[in-house]
Amino acid sequence: MSKSLKDQFLKMGLTNDKKVKQAEKHIKKQTKITRTTGEVDETKIRAEQQRQEKAERDRLLNLQKKAEEEKKAVRAQVKQLIQMNRLTDYKGDVPHNFIFEKKVKKINVTAKISDQLAKGRLAIAELEGVFELIPPVVAEKIRQREPDWPIILNEKAPDTGDAEEDDPYAAYEIPDDLMW
Known part of the structure; x- marks a missing residue:
C-alpha cells in the first residue's frame, strides 16, 4: 500500500509535524469557507427579499397616509365651504x-x-x-x-305640460292658505 504524500515528506525529512498540522488547518478552513459560501448566498438572498418586502410595505403605508391626509384636507375644505356659505x-x-x-x-x-x-x-x-x-x-x-x-x-x-294634461285633479283648486 502506498503511503500518503504527507507521510512520505515526513519520512524524508522535508517537513515537520508543525507544518503538516498547519497545512491541515488551512485545508479545513478552505473547505469550511466553500461550504458556508452557499449558505451565505442564501442568507444574502433572504436578506434582500426581506428588504424588498419592507420597502413595499413602507411604500403602501406611505400611500395610505397620503390618501388619509388628502381625505382630511378635502373634509376641511367642505367644512369651510359650509361655514362660509351657510x-x-x-x-x-x-x-x-x-x-x-x-x-x-x-x-x-x-x-x-x-x-x-x-x-x-x-x-x-x-x-x-x-x-x-x-x-x-x-x-x-x-x-x-x-x-x-x-x-x-x-x-x-x-x-x-303632459303631466298637467293627465292630472285628474287639475280641475280642483287648492286654497293658498292650506298648510300641509
Whole structure:
C-alpha cells in the first residue's frame, strides 16, 4: 500500500509535524469557507427579499397616509365651504321635514325659506350634528369634492305640460292658505 504524500515528506525529512498540522488547518478552513459560501448566498438572498418586502410595505403605508391626509384636507375644505356659505337667519315658525339617514328630521324655518327648500333653491347640509342651510351651488361643489357628504337638495323637476294634461285633479283648486 502506498503511503500518503504527507507521510512520505515526513519520512524524508522535508517537513515537520508543525507544518503538516498547519497545512491541515488551512485545508479545513478552505473547505469550511466553500461550504458556508452557499449558505451565505442564501442568507444574502433572504436578506434582500426581506428588504424588498419592507420597502413595499413602507411604500403602501406611505400611500395610505397620503390618501388619509388628502381625505382630511378635502373634509376641511367642505367644512369651510359650509361655514362660509351657510344662512344664519332662517329660523322661523314653519316646520320643514326632510329625510336624513332613513329618519324624518325637522327644522323650523320661515315660510320663504321653506318654499326655497321645497323648490331646490336652498340645500340642507349636516355639519358636526347640526343642519345648515346652504345655496345649491355650494352643495354641488361639496358633492364634487366629497360625494358621500350628507346633503339634502330637492332637485328641480322639469316643467312638462303632459303631466298637467293627465292630472285628474287639475280641475280642483287648492286654497293658498292650506298648510300641509
